[in-house]
Amino acid sequence: MSQENTNVITVPGKDKDNQRISSKVFEEEVRGAAAACDRLILESFGQHNIGLRLGTKQRPVHLTVKGPVGQRLGCMGQPGATIICEGSASDDVGYLNIGADIVVKGDATNGVCNAMAAGRVMIGGSIGARGLTMTKWNPDYEKPEMWVLGSVGDTFAEFNCGGVGVICGVEPRNPENVLGYRPCVGMVGGKIFYRGQTDDTYSRTNAKLSDPTDSDWEWLIANLPGYLESIERPELLEMLSVREEWQVLDAITPQERALMFSGPMPMEEFRRRIWMQGFDGGDPLRDLAPALERSVIGVVETGDMRRKxxxxxxRDSAAPCTFYCPIHIPTIDRLRLIREGRNEEAYEMLLRYTPFPASVCGTICPNLCIQNCSREKIDYSIDVSVLGRAVQRVDPPEPEPSINAKVAVIGGGPAGMAVAWHLAQHGIRADIFEQDKVLGGKLAQTIPWERLSKAVWEMEVERFLKYENIHVNLGVSLTKEKVEELKEQYDYVVIGVGAHLPKTLSFPGHEKVIPALDYLKAAKSDTPMVTGKQVVIIGAGNVGCDVAAEAYRLGAEQVTLVDIQKPLAFGKEREAAEALGATFQWPVMTQEVTDEGLITNDGTLIPAQTVIISIGDIPTLPFLPDSVEVVNVAGGSWIKSDETGRTSDEKIFAVGDVERPGLATNALGAGKRTAEFIVAEIKGEPWLPFNKRLIKYxxxxxxxxxxxxxxxxxxxxxxxxxxxxxxxxxxxxxxxxxxxxxxxxxxxxxxxxxxxxxxxxxxxxxxxxxxxxxxxxxxxxxxxxx
Incomplete structure (x- = not known):
């Protein structure tokens, strides 16, 4: 398993001896990688069940499959999962899919979308028999969709119960019959759009043929571009946008089917001749509930006679701003208090969630709350950063009375500081042990002061230290023996040391490359590194953008960021780098670094006097007791923990980047989560994690x-x-x-x-x-x- 940059992990389908690994082992490898990263490249070799039950709406996962694919690709695919197969696939693609987007750029064989209940399956070629069979549809959710560029095989849409099929008839395997033999048998719901020739053998007792209605056509033409982009055939849009070439097969309703066999008749006659006779003069509930009221329900009813x-x-559902915020700050409550003129209460409420509303929320956070704000659909999002910066001079909330409990916090970065902050609010002593000479971790060490105001940061650290139950010990290096002593001296130990070991790649000239973490730390010190006029940065994420900004400040005139994929940088960091003149190039593989610059795999030289690598960092845990299990993924070791942060050692918890890489707000959220669990356990109270569903727009x-x-x-x-x-x-x-x-x-x-x-x-x-x-x-x- 390898990791190209912070957010992409490659999982091979063969072992080091070039032998195919089993589907079970491959699935375990993929699951382990997905726990540490949300974008994976799978070099499969015929393994089955790829993408099984991966991803959620809260933590989406993106899989790109580059090798031969076995059966059941995307089986039980979940909402939030995107699975892209670069070639063709075997049987049962999307089997029991409940929400994943599955893209197969080539052909697929039999059973595509079998028993699918939600999500989309998009095929860039043709499929075999029994496609879209036994689909299900819950009216509270979107209908499941299957898109096929070419043709489908026999018994298509058999027992379809609500799925939508789109058969484009482009380069079909069977150009004379794009729907196969006897489609729609037993179909009771759903709709089939198709284009091309058929043998006209569809089941006429289950489906009816018509031209697309206006609403049909609006839906098709609105969704067609997205499908063609997914299979990388956007050039076909004009050809497929001719309405006269499309036809629709709709499911026949039960009422229509009854008339087929009985002929038109008044409802009273139908009841007397068919319904009543079918139940021997009664009804299906007569034996079970003889006293049940069977009179006709009126047009307008109240009380128990209502259907709903x-x-x-x-407050049963969470607003997008709260749901997507890693700390789950209830921004709507803050704004309600401000509307009611209760500003001090609003500030206190915010500080009970985070110690850094001005420096993190108001400055460096990409503000997932703003990105998902519902107000964006009207004009523009609420600017939460304005609200965060308003709290920079406010005193901390009054803590609860001290209780006889204390916790050791190893690491004084955002995760460890969040743990201490929330423990202190509940009257629990928190002793921080930090190796560096200052608090803040990467916030203080690497983020340019141009983005994170030094004055604001120091003001918030000063507020943080006002709690009497927070004690800071700087310049402390820990060993396994010292951590064992802390376990004896404290009720709990929390590890939040972050990830400070830069990841590197082995290629000729790699010794000439500067790790981004080292460069950024030096840039904020009194002795920054010498920087050439031309700089190349390997890894175009947000940290790479911070490096670019510092490089320009230190004298660079031309900065190029390269990546093997589309750059993951976004938000303020990318905007700042581009505003200074930084450019992005991808896909670029590094072949060698020389004194002249970086040479790509196609032999192109990108001139540079300084080359910096920014593909992520991993934790260093020499002090970790043997009682704490770790997970080895992509060349690094992360501490294994449960949903509370508790490790395999009951007295030790892990928070922040030592669990999994993330944003500063992810670290703050993890610290709050673990602190609240510890408080609940000490007080003997139930722990209530955030579990609200996202409100529907x-x-x-x-x-x-x-x-x-x-x-x-x-x-x-x-x-x-x-x-x-x-x-x-x-x-x-x-x-x-x-x-x-x-x-x-x-x-x-x-x-x-x-x-x-x-x-x-x-x-x-x-x-x-x-x-x-x-x-x-x-x-x-x-x-x-x-």
Missing amino acids: KPYWAN EDLTIAHYDPERDKAITEDQQAARCLSCGSCRDCHLCETICPTNAISRQEKKMGADGVDYEYVSDDNKCIACGFCADTCPCGIWVMQPF
Whole structure:
């Protein structure tokens, strides 16, 4: 297994003796790599079940498969997984898929999409028999989709229960019959779009043929470009955009099928002649429930006769800003408090989540909250960085009284400092042991002061040290024996030393290459490294962009970042590097580094006097006790831990980059998680991890909001713009719009969230019209089965 840069791991399908490894071992290797990285290259050799149950919406995974593929590619594929097969694939691609995007750029054989329930399978060639069979569809989710560029084999869409198939008829294996023999037998749901010749043997008792309706065509033409991009055939869009060449097979409804066999008849006659006779004059529930009321339900009913009832789902779901934030900061609560004029409470609430709202959230974080803000669909996102910087001079929250407990924290970077901060808030002593002469880890050591204001950082460190229960020991080097002593002296030991060993590559001239970590640390010291006029950086991630910015500051005139794939750099770091003149080149493989510069694998020379490598760092753990297990992935060892951060040693926890590489906010989030678990265990209370689902954007009613032309620059302006996703805004719209006055606002005891009211619906008045759900701007009211 090898790692090209911080976020890409290659998993080979053969061992060191060039022998094929088993599917089971290969799957274990892939799972181990996916735990440490979200982008993988799989050099398969006929292994089965590739991509099995990998990825989530919260932690997506991207697999590129470059070798021969066995059966069941993408089996049980999960939402959040993207699986790209560069060639062809064997049987049962997408079998039992429940949400993954699966792309096969060549052909696939039999059973494609068999029993699929969600997700998309996109084939760049043709497929064999029994494609799209026994698909399932839950109406609460998107319909499963299968796209085929060429043709399909026999018994296509057999027992299809809701899947959508698109057969483009381009370069088909069977140009005379792109749908194969006897498609759609037993089909009870779904839709088939196709283009090309057929033998006209589709099951006429299960499917009906028609031209695309306007809505059919709008859907097809909207989704076709994305499919063609996925299979790398965008040049076909114009050819496939001729509406007259497409036809549609729709599933025949049960009512339509009944009329086929019985002929048109009034419903009363159908009930008397067919329905009642079928159950011997009764109905299917007569024997089980003889007293069941069987009268016709009226047009408008209340109470128990409703099909659904409204539910005030206040705060049941998380807003995107909270869901995607690694610390899960409830930004909507902060903005609600600001709207109510309770700014001090808003600041205190924020500081209970993070010790660094100004330096991290307000400056260096890529702000996943902003990137996913629902307000972006109206005009532009809430600027959370403005809110973070407003808290830089605020005192820390009042801590709880001290209790008889203490924790040793090894490492004074963002993860370790977060642990200490949250423990101290709960009255637990935290002793930090840091090898460096200053706190902050890579935040203080490597991030250019041009991006992270030194004054702001020092102000927040000063606030951090105001807690009496935080004790800092600098310049401390630990050994296994010393850690064992800490275990005896403290209730728990938390390891958060980060990853400070630069990764390198072996190629001719590698000794001439400077590790990015060393370069950045020197750049922030009094003795920066000598930098040539031309600089090449191997690895075009965000750290590489920081290196580029420092190189320009230290005298470089031309900086080139190279990578083997599309650069992963994004956000502020990339914008800053490009603004200074940095350029990106990919795909580039390094063949050699000489005094003249970097030579690529095709022999091209990129001139440089300074070459820096930025492909990630790994932890160094010489002090780690033997009782703590590690996971070896891509040439590095990471500490193995559970969802709380606890290791195989019950008294030792791991947080931050020693668990897995991530952002500074990931480290802060891990520190908060582990500290809260330790607090709960010490106090004998249950630990409550963040487990809310993401609110659906479709549940919001954004029609109530007007786009804004001018940028909001103050806290109050930002607070007013917030859509308050999933959290009641107390706007009374539901109460006002209810046609039967069933909804009312009631006072209640103040909750932990600071809310002292609720809206309730009177079952005796509610007619389940759904107006409350349709108008709620925050997605609070939902209609549920009664």
